[in-house]
Every structure is written in C-alpha cells, then in structure tokens.
Amino acid sequence: MDVPFCILSITTRLYTKCPDVCPTSLSLATQALNELSDEELKSLTSIFVSVDPQRDTVEQLKEYVEYFHESFIGVTGSEEKLAEVAKMYGAQYYEVELEGSAFGYSVNHSAATYLIAPDGQLRFIFPHETPPQVMLEGIRYLMAGN
Structure with a gap:
C-alpha cells in the first residue's frame, strides 16, 4: 500500500469474540479517526489483525471492523505469520480454555495500538484506553513529517 502511515492495532491482535478490550480499542481508534479530515484519512491505513484465525474469517473481520469505521481493514493469517508479526512489534497472545x-x-492478547511509519518502523505504542486525542496527536505529528 502506498500510504504515508499505518495504524496497526495488535490489541486487536483483535478477535471478533473478544468481549471487552477489542471493542474498546476499536471505539477509541474510531473517535480519533473521526477527527481527521478526508485528506488526512486518505493518507492513513488502519489495519486490525485477528489472532483467532480458527474462528475469524476475512468476511467476519470485514463486517466487524467496518461496524466501527468504514476505513478499517481486518486481516488474519496463518499461525506462523501471526506469530511473526507479533514478534516484530513485541505483541503477545495465547489461547485460554474456557x-x-x-x-x-x-x-488473551496485548492491548495496545501501534502507529507504524511507511518504512515499517514502529513510531508510537498507545497503551489500552489511550484517549483518542492522544492518538490523534501522534498521527498528526507523524503526518507533519516528524
């Protein structure tokens, strides 16, 4: 993708059956993105990675994330690829029998939102429940060329 910045939420190291952390993270990210202009929004890609590929299909993810914001993209992958991406950004996740x-x-999964520059470098980690205004400031800071 040829976009300046990418939000990759590894809280989202999401899964659609998550009862609390994932919907909260998506809601907060939505509030931040709703403050962006159309032009700013075009220069940002918001990707949410499911860590439950056994239950989350691409179609389910699309419907789930678009409920929060039409620009959100939900993806998943093989266990190997998910582990590789998690390792790249220091995220963790594991299954717990119920x-x-x-x-x-x-x-159980890491609860942070990651702001990644076009070169793949992690620039900001927003802890779970970071206020939308703080996320927005980080996004605009990078968009300004910092």
Missing part, C-alpha cells in the same frame, strides 16, 4: 463455555476458548 470450560463450560460455548466459545470453548478465549484469546
């Missing part, structure tokens, strides 16, 4: 649950298991 006895007696219809879901069977949950996924």
Whole structure:
C-alpha cells in the first residue's frame, strides 16, 4: 500500500469474540479517526489483525471492523505469520480454555495500538484506553513529517 502511515492495532491482535478490550480499542481508534479530515484519512491505513484465525474469517473481520469505521481493514493469517508479526512489534497472545463455555476458548492478547511509519518502523505504542486525542496527536505529528 502506498500510504504515508499505518495504524496497526495488535490489541486487536483483535478477535471478533473478544468481549471487552477489542471493542474498546476499536471505539477509541474510531473517535480519533473521526477527527481527521478526508485528506488526512486518505493518507492513513488502519489495519486490525485477528489472532483467532480458527474462528475469524476475512468476511467476519470485514463486517466487524467496518461496524466501527468504514476505513478499517481486518486481516488474519496463518499461525506462523501471526506469530511473526507479533514478534516484530513485541505483541503477545495465547489461547485460554474456557470450560463450560460455548466459545470453548478465549484469546488473551496485548492491548495496545501501534502507529507504524511507511518504512515499517514502529513510531508510537498507545497503551489500552489511550484517549483518542492522544492518538490523534501522534498521527498528526507523524503526518507533519516528524
């Protein structure tokens, strides 16, 4: 993709069955992106990576993330690729068995949003529940060429 900046949320090291962290992260990112102009929004790609490829299809991810913002892109991959991306950015995730649950298991995962420059370099890590204004400031800081 030929875009200046990319938000990659590895909180999102998302999964669509996540009851709390993922929807909160997506909601906060949505609030930040809603403050961007159309031009600014065009120069940003927001990618959310599912760490539950057994249950999350590309179609499910598309519907899930677009519920929050039409520009969001949901992706997943093989266990090997997910582990590789997680390692690149210091993210962690693992399955936890849920006895007696219809879901069977949950996924514990890092809860941060990562702002990545076009060269793939991690520029900012926003901890879970970072206020949207702080995310917006980081995005605009990089868009200004810093």
